[in-house]
Amino acid sequence: MLAHSRMLLRPLRSVAGVLAFRNCILYTGGCSCVSARPVGMVGVSFFSTVVGKTNAIDAALSASSVPESDSDSGSGSGSGSGSGSGPELALPVRQVVTNMAYHRIANDLRESDSPKWSIHSFENLCVRHGIPSSEAPVVAQKMHDAGSCVYIPSAQIILTQPEVVLRKVLHILDLDDSHTKRLIEEQEQELAVLRSEIEPLKVVHDVVEAKSYRHSDRVIWFTIFSVFAQFAALARLTFYELSWDIIEPISFYWSFSFTLAGVLFFGLTKTEFSYDGIRNMLANRKMKKLLAKQRFDLAKYEELTAKIMTGEKRLRELTKWLSKP
Numbered sequence: 001m002l003a004h005s006r007m008l009l010r011p012l013r014s015v016a017g018v019l020a021f022r023n024c025i026l027y028t029g030g031c032s033c034v035s036a037r038p039v040g041m042v043g044v045s046f047f048s049t050v051v052g053k054t055n056a057i058d059a060a061l062s063a064s065s066v067p068e069s070d071s072d073s074g075s076g077s078g079s080g081s082g083s084g085s086g087p088e089l090a091l092p093v094r095q096v097v098t099n100m101a102y103h104r105i106a107n108d109l110r111e112s113d114s115p116k117w118s119i120h121s122f123e124n125l126c127v128r129h130g131i132p133s134s135e136a137p138v139v140a141q142k143m144h145d146a147g148s149c150v151y152i153p154s155a156q157i158i159l160t161q162p163e164v165v166l167r168k169v170l171h172i173l174d175l176d177d178s179h180t181k182r183l184i185e186e187q188e189q190e191l192a193v194l195r196s197e198i199e200p201l202k203v204v205h206d207v208v209e210a211k212s213y214r215h216s217d218r219v220i221w222f223t224i225f226s227v228f229a230q231f232a233a234l235a236r237l238t239f240y241e242l243s244w245d246i247i248e249p250i251s252f253y254w255s256f257s258f259t260l261a262g263v264l265f266f267g268l269t270k271t272e273f274s275y276d277g278i279r280n281m282l283a284n285r286k287m288k289k290l291l292a293k294q295r296f297d298l299a300k301y302e303e304l305t306a307k308i309m310t311g312e313k314r315l316r317e318l319t320k321w322l323s324k325p
Helices: 002-028 036-064 070-083 085-111 119-128 133-146 162-173 178-241 244-269 275-293 298-323
Strands: 116-118 150-152 157-159
Touching: 085 119, 085 133, 116 119, 119 133, 119 157, 133 150, 157 162, 178 244, 178 275, 178 298, 244 275
Parallel strands: none
Antiparallel strands: 116 157, 150 157
């Protein structure tokens, strides 16, 4: 009697399994119809209910039977094999339900506006879909292997747009030099605009600069002639008008005055007391006066000059990078 009852339960399990498997395949196969989801869920629920009931009946029958002979024990072994089919059929159902949860998690990640998720937020998402938080790293790794996301365990982040990550990596690597060529073109256009803007200012500045250095050269030549005049005067006083005893201390203090002038020049201008230092100092002073008279925008000119120098340096670096093999 026990064996006959179990034989009647086996077809019931098989029918439930087929129905549930068919409906779950309709759900997980990406069916576009709206009724696919409820049908799949009904199939799973129906299958779980039937398997649970049959397992309970099978357990009750096994508990009520007492083996008395070899035939009874043989029938008991048959019932054991029959009762084992319940968990074997329930295992694929749990796997299908887990896969459906994975599918829903992947949809939520795909539909999310945020391109980056922390592992804590992903754990909360897994819990909402029935996956324990402890299994969140495993789920993330499986989705990473499937290409649904990019999981970085060391940083504990999940990137939900792998195609964007790939595009940015390729953009950074610039394997075909397209990005470098575009930067060179943009830099050349920017330099052309800056040069056209500074051109009228540069014309005025060059004229004023030339006048200033001519003035500086005149002052220096006047100083040279004054030194020759000083030498001639001291020679006249030493050999013709007065004697060396009188001119010696005068010439000493007069020569020492140049040392004092050099120290004073360095202290005021913070420039070395040299020919170039004196010439540039005199030219810059004269240039500022002339530019102020013409109301020249010196700050704008210096700003544009600095931008052009920076742009030319960057252009040289990009061209050098592009010429590398």
